Amino acid sequence: MIEQILNQNTSKTAKMRALFELGLTRMEVANLVGVNYGFAHNVYVKMYGTTRDQRIRQNQANQSNPENEIWRRRYGIEIEAFGVTREQLVTKLREAGIEVQSEDYNHRTRTWWKIVRDGSIRGENSFELVSPPLKGEDGINQIKKVCEVLVQLNAQVNKSCGFHVHFDAANLTLQTWKNLTWNYYMLEEEIDKMMPPSRRGNSNNYCQSLRTRVENQNLQREIDECQTLMDLSRKMTDRSRYFKLNYESYWRHKTVEFRQHSGTVEFEKISNWIKILNRIINYSEGNRVAESNENALYALMSISLVNYIKMRRQKFGF
Template identity: 40%
Template sequence: MTLSNRTFGVELEVILNGKTRAGVAQEVRRATGINIREERYGHTVPNAWKIVTDGSIGHQNGEVVSPVLSGEEGLEQAHKITEALKAAGCTVNPACGFHVHVGAGDLDLNQLRKLAVNFVHAETAMDCIMPVSRRADKNTYVQSNRSGFGGETENQKINNAIKAYERAQTKAALITHVSSNGSAGGASRYRKLNFQALNRQPSVEFRQHQGTVESEKVVNWVRLCVAFVDRSIVSRPRPRTALNAKHVETAELGQLLTWLRLEPEACKFFRARRKEFSQRAVERAAQQQREAAARAEAERLAAWEADAPARAIREAEAAAQAAREEEARHTAAAQAAAEAERVAREQREARAVEQTRYFAERRAAAEAALAAAMSARG
């Protein structure tokens, strides 16, 4: 499926690694033959590629901004520029972003509302193909479009966002609802889908993608964003009926890719991307467990070392107590032995007295009997 003729533009935040913006622009021009120049920062749509400052990544670096592009030809330009930036030594870090503007000047209020509704439906799927740092509300510059509308489950948040969007009777009101994310006075362009871009130019901005100098990521993300707008225009989004149902990443992404009707290679790319980030999450959790176990062991050893003086005192006291108890046991045993000997001696003495008395009585009886016998004779 080729890219439609809907217009789009890209913004690539890159680290220049000591090179000047003018120098990088010159290298890219030579490599691609595409006109690109250094310019001052501004929000006007350029008529050629430009590289400008961007305070969010440091003024020594740059943001590469395209003119209005469209179709496969525009996608090829984005591919060539990205490849040339990488060849020029440009890199990215976690602060960098990659933003895609998609033409929306032809969309009426109802079509814009459908676009906004479809995005809150798709946010779980969008999150699972992004790094953890650019999911939910983890990044100041890439905030959720649905979390602030309230609700304990994702489906409740979606339905609450839909109700808010349905109340908008003008484009301006809808832009406010989408930008505020359900918070009074909290309108911001730092949403994953930025509707405030419509106030300056006829486009909506997809801000969620992390910075990149990989052309495959750029091309596939542009395809997804353009297809998302195209499909939203002709869609009939509905609220979610199973309010307490949990979102399963694989299912949500599968539904999104089926709905977008992307070419098989793009679908394969995004499924592999989800799997990669899922595996990273597993590895990160395992690493966190290992680190937590190591910290616990270190704390245990530190506590053991810190407790050494008190432990030595306790051990000395325990040894002294054990010695006292052992001495007491010896004393008790000696006393018991002495008592047993006394009792045995008294018993022997009593038996000797008894025997002496017994024999004396026997002798006296015998002598009495003898005397009686002799008396009877005489």
Template identity: 30%
Template sequence: GRSLCSPRSPDMPSRKSLDPKITFGVEIELSIPQNSRSVLDQLRRKGINCAELSRISNQPDGVWKVTHDGSIQCPCHDPNCQTRELVSPILRGGKGLMNLHQTLQSVNALDLSLNKSMGVHVHVGMSKFKFGAIRRICQQFVRFEYAFDEIVPPSRRGDENKYTRSNRNNPRLSWHEGGGLVAAIGRCGGMEELRNLVSPDRYYKLNLHSFLKHRTLEFRQ
């Protein structure tokens, strides 16, 4: 098995470590032993409220969802080849960080398998942000995309993974050179125009398509 976070990770975050008005959610791709029921039982014994649900099932408030993920690849002879995605409920502020920390610590105790086809997606709630603020986030992300790439494995950088493609390199933005990328984004006058320019589909590192459905920006690692 492998760990999702380092044993040297920081102590449990406090309730005051993040503004309670900020909402976020996390999706973690992994492979688990064949008996997924035992995994759910182990998480529940650790105090994690979770359920195995289909991808289209409504997720009850406060419940972590375990669901099948067809984008994950692993050898069929692997005894742990039960590809799953662990989806958080809507988390809020420092209390949400505490919930995430507790869940990751519990998941680390399981017999997990991880490989290059598995990633993490983070949704950040944007319902309280004005369009100008969202546009500036897009400008800064594109400007510093190479820096963001440095904190993920090489297999997730640039266009190495078809599910986490480069926003800078997308065909609608890439022909703007240098500072022209930021300027082009700055000329967008609405959310649809911004989405079409920055992330033509949802498989980009910064996915704006999630805004239409969930009012979130999705950061795909």
């Protein structure tokens, strides 16, 4: 894609505009087109405005529709915890109106919630609670009931627990996968700041960093050179599922899985993380972030999600 743009019989300004639309930074565009940074910056400002102008426009957009979530695909969650017997959990969830079954470990997608074992969880009476495919606010409301039961039963989490989210990826194009890869890579260090130390950087073998295998200066080119999703998975994760962004779930469930979040049974954390990821995927359908900073993350979020992210960052001293 980049080479095609550079080889077009168009002006340098037109080439820069096309490259900016791919999400490249001003320095990257300047180097590719062979112009000085000031020229590239001026073209960028004419397209997008200054950083301050961008924030003003985004705030205006957020204020006009602050809480509207656009749900374009189904999602599912996996809650890892311990301290509650399966029998207790089944009984209380059913009393709350949640259809649930206790099962042997399996990867089958159900139309009900299932409770299975997970050998990676440390703690007595450990379990993994897996949702069926959920949709929009109805799914969020169902999760709220589940979390209320988990809190009532005093379910516990520790560093061995994770909280995973799947989104339906059956209709994601390869370009969207590439954009999502770039966007999560660019935003990963900002997302790290709202996570405990055990889920930051490359500190956890079960959710490794996307920055492990590819250097930033080569990423755009290496992503765009991938011809298939398998190429992309091989490039970014060497076909391992134990990364913050897991491509491998596509071949088993036709989903994209996000594995970074720490274990939790708290509804606020769970619901907000789902919404944050939903917005990143929606944005990735046609866009790449231009910069790797907190404002690039905030620009994708509603006011309430920005406030939540800031609260989490402050909790961890950022």
